[in-house]
Amino acid sequence: MSAHPANALPLLERLPVALRDACTSWLPESWRWLANSLLSIVAIFVVFATLFALLTLAERKILGRVQNRPGPNRAPLPFLGIRTYGLAQPLADGIKMLTKEDIVPRGADRVLHFLAPVALLAFSILTFAVIPYGRALLPVELDAAVLYFFAAGAATELAIFMAGWASRNKYSLLAAMRALAQLISYELPLLLSIVPVVLVAGSLSTSEIVEQQGTWLFGVFPQWHVFTPWGFAGFLIFFVAALAESNRSPFDLPEAESELIAGHLTEYSGFKYALFFMAEYFGMCALSGMGVTLFLGGWQAPIPALAFIPSYGWFAAKLLALLFVFMWIRATFPRLRIDQLTRLAWKFLVPLALVNLFTAAFWVLSSGWAGPLAFARWLVAGTLVLGPFLVLGRRLSAGLGPRTYRYA
Amino acid sequence: MLGSGLLQGLAVTAKNLAGSFHDPARYVTTEYPEQRTKLPENYRNFPFLVHDDPADPNGTLRCVACQICEKECPPQCIYIVMERDEKGKALRRPKVFDLDISVCISCQICVEVCPFDAIKMDQEYEIATRNRFGGLLLHREDLSKSNAYYHQIHPTEAAGVDAALAEQKAKQAAAKAAKAAPAPKAAATTATPATAATAQDSAISPAPAAPPPASAPDTPANPAPANPPPDA
Numbered sequence: 001m002s003a004h005p006a007n008a009l010p011l012l013e014r015l016p017v018a019l020r021d022a023c024t025s026w027l028p029e030s031w032r033w034l035a036n037s038l039l040s041i042v043a044i045f046v047v048f049a050t051l052f053a054l055l056t057l058a059e060r061k062i063l064g065r066v067q068n069r070p071g072p073n074r075a076p077l078p079f080l081g082i083r084t085y086g087l088a089q090p091l092a093d094g095i096k097m098l099t100k101e102d103i104v105p106r107g108a109d110r111v112l113h114f115l116a117p118v119a120l121l122a123f124s125i126l127t128f129a130v131i132p133y134g135r136a137l138l139p140v141e142l143d144a145a146v147l148y149f150f151a152a153g154a155a156t157e158l159a160i161f162m163a164g165w166a167s168r169n170k171y172s173l174l175a176a177m178r179a180l181a182q183l184i185s186y187e188l189p190l191l192l193s194i195v196p197v198v199l200v201a202g203s204l205s206t207s208e209i210v211e212q213q214g215t216w217l218f219g220v221f222p223q224w225h226v227f228t229p230w231g232f233a234g235f236l237i238f239f240v241a242a243l244a245e246s247n248r249s250p251f252d253l254p255e256a257e258s259e260l261i262a263g264h265l266t267e268y269s270g271f272k273y274a275l276f277f278m279a280e281y282f283g284m285c286a287l288s289g290m291g292v293t294l295f296l297g298g299w300q301a302p303i304p305a306l307a308f309i310p311s312y313g314w315f316a317a318k319l320l321a322l323l324f325v326f327m328w329i330r331a332t333f334p335r336l337r338i339d340q341l342t343r344l345a346w347k348f349l350v351p352l353a354l355v356n357l358f359t360a361a362f363w364v365l366s367s368g369w370a371g372p373l374a375f376a377r378w379l380v381a382g383t384l385v386l387g388p389f390l391v392l393g394r395r396l397s398a399g400l401g402p403r404t405y406r407y408a
Numbered sequence: 409m410l411g412s413g414l415l416q417g418l419a420v421t422a423k424n425l426a427g428s429f430h431d432p433a434r435y436v437t438t439e440y441p442e443q444r445t446k447l448p449e450n451y452r453n454f455p456f457l458v459h460d461d462p463a464d465p466n467g468t469l470r471c472v473a474c475q476i477c478e479k480e481c482p483p484q485c486i487y488i489v490m491e492r493d494e495k496g497k498a499l500r501r502p503k504v505f506d507l508d509i510s511v512c513i514s515c516q517i518c519v520e521v522c523p524f525d526a527i528k529m530d531q532e533y534e535i536a537t538r539n540r541f542g543g544l545l546l547h548r549e550d551l552s553k554s555n556a557y558y559h560q561i562h563p564t565e566a567a568g569v570d571a572a573l574a575e576q577k578a579k580q581a582a583a584k585a586a587k588a589a590p591a592p593k594a595a596a597t598t599a600t601p602a603t604a605a606t607a608q609d610s611a612i613s614p615a616p617a618a619p620p621p622a623s624a625p626d627t628p629a630n631p632a633p634a635n636p637p638p639d640a
Contacts, residue, residue, distance in 0.1 A: 062425065065424070065425045065428045065429070066421045066424050066425045066428075067424070068424055068427075068428050068434050068435055068436060068437070069428075069435075069437045070435075070437055070439075328418065328421065328422070328425075329418075331421050331425075332414075332417045332418050332420075332421045333414070333417065389410070390409065390410075393409065393410025393411070394410070396410060397410070
C-alpha cells in the first residue's frame, strides 16, 4: 500500500501489508501492483461497508438511548432465533432494502435516475484512497492528496443534483437546489479551514501531515494540530462544515422530511435508496477520517507509552469517536432554516476561517519564540482566535433575537 | 457567548445517554409483549355482559334483553333478540346479543342506562383480528364474562354493584315477607302459587300474576325493576 520501509516496523504494525503481500507473492512482479491495488480496494470496501452496517445500528441505538428508550433490540439471528441486542438489525434492514420494489417514475430520466446513486457512491469511495489508516496503510501515496480528497468530495454535489433533476419531482428538484446551495456554501469554510494545516505542514501529502504531528511536547503532550490555537479553531470550523457537507443533522435540509418528503431521495426506493444511504455514511466516514488526519494526529498515539498499540487501532478509535460526535449532535440539535444555514456559512464561518489563516501565519512566523515569548505567542494567537469569534458571534444573532408576533 | 447554549444542549443529551444505562427513572421503556404495565382501574374500552355462575354462562346472564342499551346506543352497535319459548312467551334473556366493536365508541352509555348492572366495560385490548367483518362482531358467547372477572378488572366499581344488588335483594325479601303476612287470610288458595311465581322472577320484575290486594301502597316501589321488558 505504501512505500514505507515495511520491514523495519513491528509485526502487528505491518500485519495487513504482510497479509496482502502473502496473497499476491505468487504473481509475477509486473502483475503484482495491480493485484495489490485491487486487494486494497476490496479491503477498504469490505471494512467500510461493515462499518456502515454497524453505524446504522449504532446511530439508532444512540438516538434511542438519548431519548431514554432501548433502540432496536429485537431482530433475531436468522434461523437461530437468538436475539443479540439488535446486532442482526443491519442484516434485516439489508434484506428489506434488497427485496423492496425498485420504482422508477414514468416521467423520470431513466439513465440519470440510475446513474445518480452509482455516481454518488463512486465519488464517496474515491475519497477513501488518500486517507492514511496506519503507519504502513496508505492506499495511494499522492503529493497532492488533500487537494485530491476535496476535489473528489466536491463531485458528490453533481450526483445529488443528478438525483433531484432526474426524478422529475418538484420536491426532489427543490431539495437538489437546496443541497447545491448548502454544499457550495460550506465548501468554502471547509477548504479555508484546512489551508492553515497545509500552510504549517508545508505539504499537501496526508502521510507527511500525520508524520509532522508525531512529536511530543515535554515528552508527554502530543503536538497534534488541534492543540494549537489555530488548529483548534480550524478543527471546529472543519467539523461544522463537515456536518453540512455530509448532509447531517442539524444541516440535513436537503432531506427535510417535514417540508420536502425525503428531498432528492423522494423517488428512490429499494437498493438505490440503500446506495444513497451508504454514500451518506461513506461521506461521513471519509470526512471524519480526513479530520482525524489533519487535526487529530492521524494514526499517532496520544501518549508515547501507548505507542505499542498498532497505529491503525488508534486511527479507528479516533474515527469512531468523531463519528460518535456526529451522532451525538444529531441527537441534540434541531434543523436550521435555509437562511440561517447560509448566514452561518457566509457571515460567520468564512470570516473566521480567513482570520484563522492569519493566526496560522503568525504561529509559523513565531515558531522560534522561547521562554516568556512562548507565552506571548499563545496569548496573541489565542486572542486572534477568540476575539473574532466573540465579535462575530455577537453580530450573528444581532437583531434576530426573540421574535415578536403581532396579530391582526 | 455564542455556542454556550449548544454545549448545554449537548450536556443534556449526554446525561440522558449515560443515565439510560443505570438510572431506572430515566429508562422507562416497557418491553411490551413480555412486560406489561398494570392498567388503571378506570381504563375501559368495549362493553361485556356479566353472568353470575361461570358453570352456566348463558343461563345466568344478568341481561334480560330489555333493549334499553340497544335503543340508547349512539352509534347503534348493539343488536338484541329476546329468547322466547315455543308458545311465544318472553323468557327475559337474550337469544341474540351482538355488539360490533368496530362501530362502538366506548361511550359507556349502555352501562349507564342498564337497570340490571348486566353490561359493563371491559379492559381487554388485544382484540386485533384478521377478519374485520366477522372478527369484530362479538356475539353473546364472546361477550359473556363472569362476575369474578368483573371484580378482577374494576374491583371498586364491582364491589359497589354487588352491594347495591344485595341491598335490592334484601329489600325485595322484606317486601315479600310483608306481603306474605296478610296474604294467607285474604286469598289462601291463590296466594301460594302466586308467591312461588313472584319468588322466581322477583329479581327481574314485579310479579306479573296475582297482584297483592292490600299491600301495594305500602311496599316501596323498586326503581330498577319498574322498567318492564317491552313486548318485542
